[in-house]
Amino acid sequence: MLSTKASLNLFLCFIVSLLIGNRAHAQTQRTDWFEEARFGMFIHWGLYSAAEGLWKGEKLRYLNNYAEWIRYRNRISKEEYGELAKRFVWDEIDPEEWVIQAKEAGMKYIIITTKHHDGVALWDTKVGNYSLPKLSGSKRDVIKEMAEACRKHDMKLGFYYSHWIDWAHPYAWDHNQELTGHVSDKEFEKYWQEKAIPQLRELLTNYGDIAMMWFDMWIPYQESIFKKEQLEQAVALIRELQPRCLINSRLGLPTDAEYVDFQTLGDNVFSADYIEHPWETPGTIAHSWGYSGQETEWKSISQLFESLIGNVSLNGGYTLNIGPRANGDIPYESITRLNEIGKWLERYGESVYGNTGLGLKVDQHDWGKTTYDPKTKNIYLHIFNWPLDNILRVSGITSAPKKIELLLNDGNMKELTFVQNGPLLHIFLPKLATDPYNSIIRLSMSELDLDKEVAAESTFGGFALRNENALHKENLTVQKYDGKNPSFIITKNEKITWKVYFPEKGEYFLDVSAHNPNKENIEIEVSIDEKTIKSQVEPDGKVVAEPNENNYTEEFRDRRAGLLYIQKLGYKTVRFKVGDNKELWLNRIWIAKE
Ligand code: FHN
16 A cells, blocks of 8 residues: 555646646746846745845955845854844835836846745745744734735746755754765655645645746756755646746756756856757846845946846846845845836846847857847847947858847937948947947848857957857867956867858958967967968967066066968968967957958
């Protein structure tokens, strides 16, 4: 005979397997709104908000001192920490204001911390007494109020739930167990069945439609105390109670697993590559996620724009966090930033919502980013740095735009002239940028043909051939920028090639930026189609990275490799080779016209 629990588990597994069968289709439909939304609000609000980054007059301890970690960092007892609930100023708290603020910022969803690592439920849970209503004595259920306000303002609502770490439950995960010894699997299962699962059930039952469950374990389950079946149980519960609810990858299962709808990247981590499946970056507007009265690291508005647009250009979204105070106030620094972004999105939202990227080389353009709306076939150029010579150089679009317009702040458009030469487009701009952060140019396309291989033309002209835009490279060691040296390729006898479109005939010069770590000269060859230029690179030394600190680093000098006459404009393959099987650290080749 199976026990009741075992039969329940079997039943849940059966539900999961049914769901897996339909997964591809269901997942696509479920995530449609999320991929359209692109921008959401994260709210970290809990007892820690009332500590404001201070405990008994002492600031947060240790590195990575997030205000919401104060209970753990400053070693506060569960009971004393619970007293913070008394500081909440209930007659000022109004979650609807948060929803209105998110709307004004152009955000399409809100994720609120229903239970953070401190284990305190923000709602009136029936699972134990450790909840904000019980600890504060208030009858208010802010999660309910949030759910109502979101419905009223047509805002999607997601729940953050810390399923792994819970400092209030003796058998949940707590990082100090790395020193004191782990709870046993049996004990952890007790936490899971008696607290986490019933609380998830409450959240999924009592608050109407929930758009997503946002879990927060930043290691894969195999490295954690979780058993796969436990996470599967959570998935089955969510699918059973809220079939349209999305689940993020920090549940502990990978995004390509059967159960996860979208990937959550690391905190404040922005992708370097185009990612096909749905994904987002959770990011803070400052340093801490929860409110800290000691906060000094407010991100600039330009930085927030770069993060949002950068992610959309790589097919992702951005969930920007704010930490309201224990009286519900959103810090002024957050409000000013959110309002600026909101104003911008109201005018230029068509370049963000429902947009993706073109899939060109990463950081293709040094003036900004490109987004693309597949429904309208419009390409949007986001200009963060207005070119001094008022020519915007766009590389990789080979079909002809029907029309190119600069979107003006007042809602009007200004048509721009352009010339297209193969994959290189020059757009002639007016003298002044239209927006202080990010001016938008719209390309109306009837066809979309791209050359995803071509190396981009740089601002002011010229082509920088680097590791990132190489066409072929095999068996090369790539060193990323390490804060001192640029990112570079270690090349021996191997060949690296790039695809370059020479826009006109004439003489071009080739400069090689590299570090020769050998004691003697080495020979290099740069070939453009059938023509080859050979030159010598002398040994390099060091350079003082930081004066007066004995801080030296390898020097990467620019050398003229030679001049080359290009007879006919068009595509050419550029090859680079080092002689004598010697090592060379190649940073970039620069090709430009005299
Ligand atoms: O430790 C938490 C942190 O407090 C915050 O909630 C973030 C949000 O992504 N998640 C954890 C760290 O990754």
